[in-house]
Amino acid sequence: AQTVTQSQPEMSVQEAETVTLSCTYDTSENNYYLFWYKQPPSRQMILVIRQEAYKQQNATENRFSVNFQKAAKSFSLKISDSQLGDTAMYFCAFMKHIGSARQLTFGSGTQLTVLP
Amino acid sequence: KAGVTQTPRYLIKTRGQQVTLSCSPISGHRSVSWYQQTPGQGLQFLFEYFSETQRNKGNFPGRFSGRQFSNSRSEMNVSTLELGDSALYLCASSLAGAPGGTEAFFGQGTRLTVV
Numbered sequence: 001a002q003t004v005t006q007s008q009p010e011m012s013v014q015e016a017e018t019v020t021l022s023c024t025y026d027t028s029e030n031n032y033y034l035f036w037y038k039q040p041p042s043r044q045m046i047l048v049i050r051q052e053a054y055k056q057q058n059a060t061e062n063r064f065s066v067n068f069q070k071a072a073k074s075f076s077l078k079i080s081d082s083q084l085g086d087t088a089m090y091f092c093a094f095m096k097h098i099g100s101a102r103q104l105t106f107g108s109g110t111q112l113t114v115l116p
Numbered sequence: 117k118a119g120v121t122q123t124p125r126y127l128i129k130t131r132g133q134q135v136t137l138s139c140s141p142i143s144g145h146r147s148v149s150w151y152q153q154t155p156g157q158g159l160q161f162l163f164e165y166f167s168e169t170q171r172n173k174g175n176f177p178g179r180f181s182g183r184q185f186s187n188s189r190s191e192m193n194v195s196t197l198e199l200g201d202s203a204l205y206l207c208a209s210s211l212a213g214a215p216g217g218t219e220a221f222f223g224q225g226t227r228l229t230v231v
Binding site for chain 1: 147151158160164172204208210222223224225
């Protein structure tokens with residue numbers, strides 16, 4: 001079974017600064033996907049960024065980037081130029097590459113607060 | 117393109133009752149997954165349906181069931197409700213099987229309160 005660990009329950013960052021959220025996972029799979037989702041107060045889960053395990057290049061999406069260390073089973077999210085709208089709960093998630101089946105295993109989340 | 121629609125948004129039920137939640141996926145998406153979110157247990161996978169067949173199930177008791185219709189809409193049912201079933205239930209749809217179809221799009225959830 002896969003496990004995802006987010007060791008930072010809460011973090012805060014000043015507006016325009018950079019913050020890094022940590023995530024580690026445990027799996028015996030070789031092919032898989034990793035995701036970061038954000039959940040603002042509206043409770044809508046929104047995909048922030050996705051990483052395929054077979055790709056060595058770290059994924060980036062505008063102000064969001066990841067540091068994917070496959071051997072260390074680490075998948076951290078860096079948010080640059082933080083904005084007030086980034087305030088949300090952030091979840092790291094794992095998905096096995098098992099054909100077409102879709103099952104996400106989530107971490108416990110990190111509540112990020114961006115301070116004005 | 118309409119997103120994932122979950123109805124109702126809020127529900128209050130009494131212990132022992134049963135409840136049915138509905139999820140309409142994004143048009144063209146054939147995979148629908150359900151998750152339970154609670155403060156204590158976090159986000160937990162319930163089950164996944166694809167082409168009207170349940171192909172993946174999480175570790176939940178048999179009181180939790182679901183189904184998917186030919187138009188990909190899905191319902192989940194919880195029978196004999198317990199106080200611990202109070203949670204936000206999230207539905208997600210995806211283009212499972214299609215290239216790049218790994219992304220799960222979530223609905224806004226149904227907040228179930230059992231009293």
